Each structure stands twice: as C-alpha cells, then as structure tokens.
Amino acid sequence: MDVAEAAKKYLVYPLMEICRLHMTHMVDSYPERVFAHALRHGYFDLVDKTAPKTLNWNAKEAYETLGMRNFVVWVLYREGWLLVRSQLRTLVIPVVAHKGGFTDCDHWDEFYDEFIDMEMVALTSWKEQFEKMVRELRCSWCIQRAGLLRNKVDGVVQMHGKLASELAKSV
Numbered sequence: 001m002d003v004a005e006a007a008k009k010y011l012v013y014p015l016m017e018i019c020r021l022h023m024t025h026m027v028d029s030y031p032e033r034v035f036a037h038a039l040r041h042g043y044f045d046l047v048d049k050t051a052p053k054t055l056n057w058n059a060k061e062a063y064e065t066l067g068m069r070n071f072v073v074w075v076l077y078r079e080g081w082l083l084v085r086s087q088l089r090t091l092v093i094p095v096v097a098h099k100g101g102f103t104d105c106d107h108w109d110e111f112y113d114e115f116i117d118m119e120m121v122a123l124t125s126w127k128e129q130f131e132k133m134v135r136e137l138r139c140s141w142c143i144q145r146a147g148l149l150r151n152k153v154d155g156v157v158q159m160h161g162k163l164a165s166e167l168a169k170s171v
C-alpha cells in the first residue's frame with residue numbers, strides 16, 4: 001500500500017491533501033502513474049489533466065498499472081481520440097472560392113496538412129493549436145475555409161473525444 005492509499009484508508013485528510021499536491025507536481029514527469037492514482041481515488045481533475053499525456057502508453061503496461069476496470073476507461077478514452085484523428089482525414093470541407101474563382105491555394109494545403117498531421121496528444125487541445133495556426137494563415141479566403149473546418153472538427157471531437165473522467169463515471 002502506498003502512502004496515499006494508507007492515508008485514504010485511515011482517513012488522514014491532511015496527509016491525503018499533501019499526497020494530492022505531490023501528485024499534481026508529478027504530472028509532467030510521471031503522467032501515467034499520476035493518472036493511475038487519480039483514477040483509483042476519483043481525483044477527476046487530475047484524471048483529465050494527465051489523461052492526454054497517457055495516449056502513447058504501451059497497452060500492456062497500462063493494463064498492469066491500471067487494473068481491469070480502469071484499463072477499460074483508458075482504452076475507451078484512447079479509442080475516442082484515435083477515432084477523432086482518423087475521422088479528421090475523412091472530413092469534406094466545402095471550398096471557398098478565392099478572387100478570380102480559384103479554389104486551390106497553397107496556403108490551404110500547408111495549413112490543412114499541418115492540422116491533420118497533428119499528434120494525438122496535441123489533438124486533445126486542438127482548439128488552441130488551431131487558433132494559432134489560423135493566425136498564421138496569410139489568405140483571407142482560407143481563413144474563412146478554416147472556420148468551416150473548425151465547425152466540423154468540433155462536431156467530431158464532441159462525438160468521440162470524451163473526457164477520461166466522464167468515461168470513468170460511466171464504466
């Protein structure tokens with residue numbers, strides 16, 4: 001039994017709080033361990049903070065660390081983001097005619113390729129990345145088209161990109 005578990009078992013609240021703070025500071029170095037611990041104890045804010053950083057976790061290791069029930073939560077979480085990533089590639093984005101009626105634009109190709117090649121971990125905070133990329137777009141028609149893409153991506157993420165805490169509560 002680790003200290004945090006002992007603290008919880010014997011209801012030593014101040015100690016639990018210290019452990020929780022300690023865990024918060026370990027998020028960047030040991031996200032998987034913190035995620036496992038947070039799931040076990042129902043620290044849902046910490047679950048959601050660490051979950052994106054576990055997306056490249058080896059499944060066997062995840063299973064051994066999480067145990068059956070929480071492994072299911074993690075698999076469903078990862079599955080959702082895998083689906084988001086694969087569906088991004090199938091989206092049909094209406095074209096926006098540029099001056100002179102052109103529909104092809106190098107600015108768009110560059111923007112779009114960068115977006116759909118985004119790593120799964122980065123995808124979990126796609127809005128920030130997306131806005132940053134739009135700010136770098138140097139074509140007003142492509143910026144309009146990016147708005148259409150944003151709505152579609154939003155739909156896909158709402159459908160499949162669940163929070164790990166939501167899944168934990170429903171499994």
Ligand SMILES: [Zn+2]
Nearest residue numbers: 105107139142
């Ligand atoms: Zn353009």
